[in-house]
Amino acid sequence: MKKLLIILGFAVFAVGCGENTTESNDDQKSEEKVEEAKAPWKIEDDTKTIESTCLAMLEAFSTPKGEKPDWARLNNLCSDSAIFNSVYADGGGEMHQYTLAEYEEEEGSWYDANDVLEEQLGITIDRFHNVANVFQAFKLTYDDHKGEAGTDQGVLFYQMAFVGDRWFITNLMWQSETGDSKVAEFVN
Amino acid sequence: MKNLIIITLLFAATSVQAVDLDSLYKDDVSSIEKLCDAMLQAFSGKASEQKDWTRFENLFLTLSQQINVAGGDEPYVNVESMAAFMEEEKPWYDKTDFSEWAIKYTIREFGNMASVIQTFGYEYNTPSDDDAAIGAGFTAFQLIYLEERWWIVSLIWEGETEKNKIAEQYMK
Known part of the structure; x- marks a missing residue:
């Protein structure tokens, strides 16, 4: 079972890499937005x-x-x-x-x-x-x-x-x- | 005793002047729009005519400020008391054919306060400097109703430019 999960996980990763890079850029951007939201408040x-x-x-x-x-x-x-x-x-x-x-x-x-x-x-x-x-x-x-x-x-x-x-x-x-x-x- | 008389006379003279101004410019301060119109009218006129700076001064509280945001896309703020504004600008207005008029008012009132957006048009010609222009601007006023009249507490304004046009909602 553990082995199957690793294979499935790899397959999902591989499919993700095979698609255009826009989506991964979008993912990165949304992660950045989450990070921004968590960032401490600044007086600016x-x-x-x-x-x-x-x-x-x-x-x-x-x-x-x-x-x-x-x-x-x-x-x-x-x-x-x-x-x-x-x-x-x-x-x-x-x-x-x-x-x-x-x-x-x-x-x-x-x-x-x-x-x-x-x-x-x-x-x-x-x-x-x-x-x-x-x-x-x-x-x-x-x-x-x-x-x-x-x-x-x-x-x-x-x-x-x-x-x-x-x-x-x-x-x-x-x-x-x-x-x-x-x-x-x-x-x- | 002499001091007392001087103080009494000074007080009387001040009171007489106050009464005169109140009655002379009573209409100017009777409504929000008349107050804001009067500001434009007071320094409008031909170069050969004396602008009415007493009328202008009567519209403002002593601590009133006028704030001009200038510089277009590299803005800076110029803050002046009304006394400083008059001292600085009077020579220019007095040698200039100047006309300024209200285009549209957007007024919000709450209690004794009023918030006013006034868009205005202007036209001037200073023959001695070979300088003339026509244009428009946006002024935000804060007003207060005290002692049975309206006063200008503060105003902030910026002129329209070719690049930065005033939105239609404030002009029509």
């Missing part, structure tokens, strides 16, 4: 596409309580001059503007003190050549394990530029859902 991967850049933004803020957001990863996503604009509907409206460093200083401790999970609910992209405008619906789940926990949904507007071989976030603006504005229509 974040900025390859518009979608990966915007997803990386949410992932970098998603950390368990006691861990800091990945500020180096966030810094890599943004141009040096990027401004973070946080908009509130209170009263006639209110907006806070930060650089990323200022945002870390002002808001970093809140992320450190909470389990934070930011998820994308939908994304809409307008692009012309090296410029992109992105509309990302998100859901935030947080828990400080001291009685403050909840969820929030909202929308992030990104302005982005493709320079060199990667995308940069040049400006970011976000607001949470209100009674009048729901993210539902932007979920896809």
Whole structure:
């Protein structure tokens, strides 16, 4: 029985070799793809596409309580001059503007003190050549394990530029859902 | 006491100017499309005419940035505050017959925010430099509604080239 299997195995190998080489190249390519999929994540991967850049933004803020957001990863996503604009509907409206460093200083401790999970609910992209405008619906789940926990949904507007071989976030603006504005229509 | 009076007068002068600007350009900031149109209109005009830089400035928040992606297939980014943009570009606009107009708007609103794609056409002639051109471009605006008016928070734009044409969905 063992001998038969060896013969069959050899026959299959021989038939495979007799066919055109395209198939074996395809096999090799698919093996390479599997290897690529297994390869460890690299920071360069974040900025390859518009979608990966915007997803990386949410992932970098998603950390368990006691861990800091990945500020180096966030810094890599943004141009040096990027401004973070946080908009509130209170009263006639209110907006806070930060650089990323200022945002870390002002808001970093809140992320450190909470389990934070930011998820994308939908994304809409307008692009012309090296410029992109992105509309990302998100859901935030947080828990400080001291009685403050909840969820929030909202929308992030990104302005982005493709320079060199990667995308940069040049400006970011976000607001949470209100009674009048729901993210539902932007979920896809 | 003298200091107090100076401060009071300064505050009063600032308030009067603010009230004047608010009423003078009230229509510009009353809707998303009017705001974005006003930006194009403010520096359109004959070389012999004074461009309306006060009207232009009134459209923006103090920290607003304008970001231009240039260079075609070897792109680079030019980021400027609006104050720097005006200081740098004013001499050129003031010696140029310049006309810019909106072609199409794609607008998405959420809460107090608006995201706007504006495609635009332009035509200019600078006789002193023997330079003239006609073309189109793509601008993405981020806007905010605060204090009962619209403001430009940020804009990023790129011009169309022979090789890189704007998709029809943004033009028609």
